Amino acid sequence: MAAATHAAAGRVSGASTSELGAAPRPAPPAIQRVRRRRRPSGEAPPLPRHLATSGKLWLALSGVVLAVWAVVFVTDSIAYVDVADTRILQAVAEVRSDPLTQVAEVAGGLATSGAIHVIWLVNLVVLVLVRRWRHLFVWLVTGLVVVNLTAVAAAMLQRPRPFEVEIIGRWSGFSMPSLPVTVLATFLVSTLYALVPAGRPREIGKWVVCALLAATAASRLYLAQDHPTDVVTSVVLGVAVPLAAFRLLTPNEVYPVRYRRGRPAHLDVTGARGAAIVRALQDQLGVVATKVAPFALSGSGGSTPLRITVRAHPSAAAEESCVFGKLYAATHVHSDRWYKLGRTLLYGRLEDEKPYHSVRRLVQYEDYVLRVLWDAGLPVPHPMGIVEITPEREYLLVAEFVQDAVEIGDAEIDDAIIDQGLSVVRRLWEIGMAHRDIKPANLLVRDGTLFLIDPAFAEVRPSPWRQAVDLANMMLVLALRTDAARVYARARKQFSDEEIAEAFAATRGLTMPSQLRRMIRAQGRDLHGEFLALLPYQLPPVPIQRWTLRRVGLSLITVAGLALAVAVGVDLVGSPL
Incomplete structure (x- = not known):
């Protein structure tokens, strides 16, 4: 039985994604380009830092x-x-x-x-x-x-x-x-x-x-x-x-004082920042923008997603087109640093949880990953480049805008969409990558085609555990609008029972994106349990908690820092006037 299982796994793994419903690549946007302009030495950036x-x-x-x-x-x-x-x-x-x-x-x-x-x-x-x-x-x-x-x-x-x-x-x-x-x-x-x-x-x-x-x-x-x-x-x-x-x-411009509802990660793109984005797009990418507006803020907590209206190519039928932008600022890097520190203290160091040390490195990495996925034939938006708004403080990642697409949680799901989603994971495995943030907000559907977006957390050469988590999360997302049995049946055409069992042994609450957890709870279903019941056998859960010297050291430093902050406050309050 074990030999037969491994033989089946080999046959499934060796199949090409094109034979199993791989999604087609999106076409690059047809937009007008103008001559780019290099900022002369000594000239202030589009959004300068000033006193x-x-x-x-x-x-x-x-x-x-x-x-x-x-x-x-x-x-x-x-x-x-x-x-x-x-x-x-x-x-x-x-x-x-x-x-x-x-x-x-x-x-x-x-x-x-x-x-x-x-x-x-x-x-x-x-x-x-x-x-x-x-x-x-x-x-x-x-x-x-x-x-x-x-x-x-x-x-x-x-x-x-x-x-x-x-x-x-x-x-x-x-x-x-x-x-x-x-x-x-x-x-x-x-x-x-x-x-x-x-x-x-x-x-x-x-x-x-x-x-x-x-x-x-x-x-x-x-x-x-x-x-x-x-x-x-x-x-x-x-x-x-x-x-x-x-x-x-x-x-x-970076840390606004505001009390209205909204995440701190979402920056205001009106006024000086909006004008700076328009100017930087034309100078650095040769793209003439006419409007910059926030887009799909509810699905993003680590950047400011933008829908940017630009002039279309003269050969296009419409006068205007759209591109997608992700605005990153120093505040996002700092938030990411505190977020990952908190996860390290609570759960131990999950793989690749080291924070970025500059916003430039963050946007460079995401642009690189997007280009790797595009070159591998995955259905991702066409990368268009990086725009510098303020050196070392704000950058804009520009890519194709998937027009008229809806989140997979709001779309009709058939077997073709299920196959495309599963083939995305299989292709990621083939090229040695993991997306690490597969959730409804990052899977779009347009005219029967599935698109994968937001590879900000993607990892090159991940561990098998990371790849297994991607498979389980993809199956859970696909089952939100269908049922576990249907998704499992389609998954067996591309993955072996052993691979699927490993995926659900590696995946539970912590490893699921928060949006996916909320949507599962809202439906009142135990999708994870439904998939486990379908498996011919179950593997022991993969442990996530990891006590290391780094975690112990960070815990001690955090306690010492809190004690110092309390001492500073007491000293400040107790200072004689």
Whole structure:
């Protein structure tokens, strides 16, 4: 019996895919091409990374302030500054009255330790709830850096509080720079860039922050808690540091602040980014785009899929055609890194779970895999090239758009479609590849032809386990619209019982794409169990959990990192103001 089984396996494996219903290749799109343009050296990319004029101004202003104070202390000219500050504070003290004092005490409430700790805690809670981790990291580090540097600077300069003026407000420590004002300015600006969406809300927020800082500064001068130069220096430093940090590390084009529904991976392609994509397509691929719009976002969680309308070739009947684009940004690489770290901690290292270290490498690999599949005759979209939007930050992978196609989960499935899906897996085995993400969203049907898309997770020379998982997932997808017995009967024409048994021994919840798991649950069926019941025999499940030194080390590092983050938060909250 075993010999007969292996002989049957050899006969099935040796059959050509063309004899078993292999899908035809799609034809390349007929689009108009224009002359490409190389970007000259020194010219900005289509979507440049910039600090903006206001950011540069604040950084320059902070540099000027630091330079002036360095000159003052080196030349021992602090006495002249003290005299000027004292004259201003004496003039303010002459208008003091009981009602104004009460107003000043209320206006300066934001610079108290309790208020600043409330601001810190609210930001922490909101950023954790909305899972905006990069903004949270920049917020914590910026606050920690500003608090500690300001405290060190005050201890080094040791400037006393105002003299010859009665101080009627609470104070502690040295005066220059003012720690409460610096920290308040830092936290308010950080709140603005971490929690308020760009556009009109943020512009209004800037004026609100200015008003709050002005009221706080006026209060502290009225109460003689700080010198005027202390307040000016603190405001400049407190605004410049978080402004530069958030604009450089969390640019709105890549890490937008938004609260509407949608995945963080889906970037906004309107405005400056949309214009940059149109320009880059024409310069780098010679394709004239007229419209860029998101497409099928529900089936994509690791990129921004786009439907790009372009001018058709003059010989084509229509004036316009479409191409498909996948926009990758640095945020996708970072998300992929955290996602794979989480899987490693929970399940051990599955094969090829190492993260990409740059968005350029990610898009290069997917373009390479797509071309390998195309050259092998698989029914994949025709690859058209890579477009650079911002160097090392954003790239666009361009391919054929499969017009008028529907997901396999919404299509009518007959034996021809089943055979095409199974022959795709057989061909992948023949060329030594695995797709690794076979799900309804990645299988399209048009006019009785099956198309395989999105090879972002494909692997060259995978393990037999990976290839077996592809077969099981393909059979599960095909059975969603038919039944397990029908798919199994067609699969036996291309695969042996041993290969099918191995596939379902290697496949269970974790190895199925999340969309496939959801659709199976929605139907209330146990498709995996139905296939197991059809098999003449079952193989022991292939273990997935793997404890390795790498997993243990990453677990220890993660625990240490969380402990350090908690310590940083406690230090920041407990810093005296």
